[in-house]
Amino acid sequence: MAPPLPPASPEPDAVPRQRRSRRKEARPGELLDAALQLFVEKGFAATRVEEVAARAGVSKGTLFLYFPSKEELFKAVVRENLAGRFDEWNEELDNFEGDSAELVRYCLHTWWERVGMTPASGITKLVMSEAGMFPEIAAFYQQEVIEPGHELIRRVLQRGIDRGEIRPLSMEYAIYSLIAPMIFLLMWKHSMAPCCPASIDPIGFIDNQADLLLNGMRVLAPSAAHRP
Incomplete structure (x- = not known):
């Protein structure tokens, strides 16, 4: 054979x-x-x-x-790394089962892990630095990233208000209160951190900001300290 x-x-x-x-x-x-x-x-x-x-x-x-x-290339970069992820993040919010304090901490930590620790963390500084020279880029970023981001945070806060876990707030300012510490962290990372001897631990900073946002700085009376 x-x-x-x-x-x-x-x-x-x-x-x-x-x-x-x-x-x-x-x-x-x-x-x-x-x-x-x-x-x-x-x-x-x-x-x-x-x-x-x-x-x-x-x-x-x-x-x-x-x-x-080059403008279309930049837009594609933003969509790939930021704008294209809001469906995923909104779905996570829909399925989250913890209370509002857990959700706020989860959002801050997850954002840092998925954006802040990646090269995409530099996009925000770029847009803030060059928006005046390239208004079309700023308008695109406003529409594709800032507005969906604000709406996502609004949903987080409104969920807490509806559940009685967060007191009624001036929503627009409350949204910026959550965003501002994270923008500071990005700006620090991409400007001062490489050359400044004083280091900031991002996770420690995020935890401290979450505590300040959720509890404030005042010492509460014993009866008030146990309220949700």
């Missing part, structure tokens, strides 16, 4: 063609990663598309096949 024939070798150009296909599918993600790194390192104005393409290992022409301008 004749031995079995070895499996047929792929056509000469089959493997390179498969590699080219995988490479083509990976390009948008690689370009977004490279753009995020450079935008955070250099800012929007100073970043050139040639640099993004070079860091991603492609030509400038290839970059423009996916993103027709």
